[in-house]
Amino acid sequence: xxxxxxNFAMENPPEATLMDFRQEFEDAMTKNSGPALRRAITxxxxxxxxxxxxxxxxxxxxxxxxxxxAGRKKxxxxxxxxxxxxxxxxxxxxxxxxxxxxxxxxxAM
Numbered sequence: 001x002x003x004x005x006x007n008f009a010m011e012n013p014p015e016a017t018l019m020d021f022r023q024e025f026e027d028a029m030t031k032n033s034g035p036a037l038r039r040a041i042t043x044x045x046x047x048x049x050x051x052x053x054x055x056x057x058x059x060x061x062x063x064x065x066x067x068x069x070a071g072r073k074k075x076x077x078x079x080x081x082x083x084x085x086x087x088x089x090x091x092x093x094x095x096x097x098x099x100x101x102x103x104x105x106x107x108a109m
Contacts, residue, residue, distance in 0.1 A: 028040035036076075038067045
């Protein structure tokens with residue numbers, strides 16, 4: 001912390017292949033909806049740098065579950081928004097997306 005003045009600073013940036021996969025993942029989430037979202041997320045598993053980004057498939061299964069839950073025909077047009085992101089251990093990216101929105105008619109009691 002004394003060297004970088006920031007306890008979240010990284011000495012080196014993430015590897016280029018991981019940055020590429022991170023961008024592919026963000027594009028799949030934010031530029032697709034409905035059944036296209038399901039297809040986009042499952043196609044990511046076929047990319048050459050998928051295995052570099054995910055040592056085991058269980059690290060990616062949460063994205064598959066979300067795509068399945070938000071990938072129905074009636075979900076077309078409902079977009080995802082990247083809300084937060086952080087990098088750990090130099091090469092591990094954690095991204096948080098919000099899909100859809102709450103009705104504005106909800107009031108607190």
